[in-house]
Structure formats: C-alpha cells, structure tokens
Amino acid sequence: MIRIGVINISDRASAGVYEDIPGKAVVALLTDWLSCDWEPVYRVIPDEQDQIEATLIELADSEGCCLVVTTGGTGPSPRDVTPEATEAVCQKMMPGFGELMRQESLNYVPTAILSRQTAGIRDQTLILNLPGKPKAIGQCLSVVFPAIPYCIDLIGGPFLTTNEEQMKVFRPKA
Numbered sequence: 585m586i587r588i589g590v591i592n593i594s595d596r597a598s599a600g601v602y603e604d605i606p607g608k609a610v611v612a613l614l615t616d617w618l619s620c621d622w623e624p625v626y627r628v629i630p631d632e633q634d635q636i637e638a639t640l641i642e643l644a645d646s647e648g649c650c651l652v653v654t655t656g657g658t659g660p661s662p663r664d665v666t667p668e669a670t671e672a673v674c675q676k677m678m679p680g681f682g683e684l685m686r687q688e689s690l691n692y693v694p695t696a697i698l699s700r701q702t703a704g705i706r707d708q709t710l711i712l713n714l715p716g717k718p719k720a721i722g723q724c725l726s727v728v729f730p731a732i733p734y735c736i737d738l739i740g741g742p743f744l745t746t747n748e749e750q751m752k753v754f755r756p757k758a
C-alpha cells in the first residue's frame with residue numbers, strides 16, 4: 585500500500601486550540617486527485633525542531649511514506665522551524681518547489697514571500713512544506729503536484745496515478 589505522511593506543525597493545533605484544518609485539507613485533496621490505493625499517516629505536533637525531525641524520520645524510514653507533506657511553521661517567527669528541520673533530515677534539497685509555490689501564492693497575498701517553504705529528499709521520500717493557512721494548502725499543493733509523481737519515480741518510490749480530470753500529472757517520455 586502506498587503511504588503518504590501528513591504532518592500539521594502548529595503549537596495551537598497540537599494543543600487542541602485549533603482543529604487541524606490544514607492537515608485535513610491535504611488529505612482531502614490527495615483523496616480527490618489520486619486514483620491509486622494509498623493511505624495517510626497523520627500527525628499533529630508542536631513547532632519543536634527535534635520533534636519535527638523525529639517525526640519526519642519516523643514517517644520516512646519506519647512508516648515507509650514516499651511523500652511527507654507538512655503544514656505550518658514556515659514563516660519568520662521565532663518558533664517557525666519547519667524548513668530547518670526539513671533540511672536537517674534531507675540529503676538533497678529541491679528548491680524549485682518553494683520557488684514555484686511562493687510565485688503562485690503571490691497571486692493571492694503579498695505576504696507570500698514570508699514563507700520559507702521548501703522540499704527535499706530523504707532516501708526514497710520526498711518531503712514538502714506548505715504554509716499553515718488553510719487557504720494556502722490547495723493554492724500551493726495544486727501548483728507543484730503535477731511534478732511530484734515523476735519526482736517519486738526518480739527516487740525509486742511507488743508509481744502514483746491520478747484521476748486526470750482532477751489532477752493531470754506530467755512524466756517526460758523516455
């Protein structure tokens with residue numbers, strides 16, 4: 585079974601002050617888009633770098649997720665450390681994901697440039713950061729998702745397929 589990790593990184597969501605709207609939005613979008621069998625591995629944790637790194641490693645190495653999507657903790661506030669934790673556990677960074685998501689987000693908010701969201705590869709897992717604002721989830725994930733299945737192919741992960749009417753992905757011809 586294909587497994588995809590979803591981690592909401594937020595002090596307030598992990599304390600139960602908020603409902604986890606961003607994490608649920610990620611699961612809902614992937615459910616709409618993916619036509620292959622898959623299951624989410626879902627966590628809600630505070631903005632603690634050690635805990636973020638440990639959860640990313642657990643979902644990649646022990647839970648076997650080919651993709652881990654994080655929400656929140658990408659901004660400039662002192663407790664926003666999601667990009668640092670991502671970089672610490674990845675062998676290779678994929679800066680194009682953050683560049684494209686920020687460019688797209690600028691169509692909605694001038695504060696798009698405040699997100700340091702990025703992506704990286706840990707062995708056979710792609711880790712992707714999204715901002716924590718519920719509205720940002722679809723705006724960011726939909727613009728980068730067309731390249732994600734091929735990225736997972738290239739790192740030796742499972743073959744992700746989508747419902748073409750909902751989400752058309754791109755794989756270059758051999």
Ligand SMILES: Nc1ncnc2c1ncn2[C@@H]1O[C@H](COP(=O)(O)OP(=O)(O)OP(=O)(O)O)[C@@H](O)[C@H]1O
Nearest residue numbers: 593594595596597602603604605631656657716717
């Ligand atoms: N479940 C939610 N419902 C409504 N707004 C949310 C929710 N989660 C996040 N947000 C909004 O997104 C912003 C950024 O979210 P993020 O998770 O990065 O930080 P946060 O929720 O402020 O986390 P923390 O509690 O760690 O400060 C929040 O300030 C809030 O405006």
Ligand SMILES: Nc1nc2c(c(=O)[nH]1)N[C@H]1C(S)=C(S)[C@@H](COP(=O)(O)O)O[C@H]1N2
Nearest residue numbers: 656657658659689695696698699715716720
């Ligand atoms: N698409 C989109 N991107 C966005 C936003 C948004 O509302 N929509 N908010 C921005 C703001 S105000 C901040 S502070 C940063 C960081 O958000 P985070 O700390 O929740 O990750 O994301 C930015 N990117």
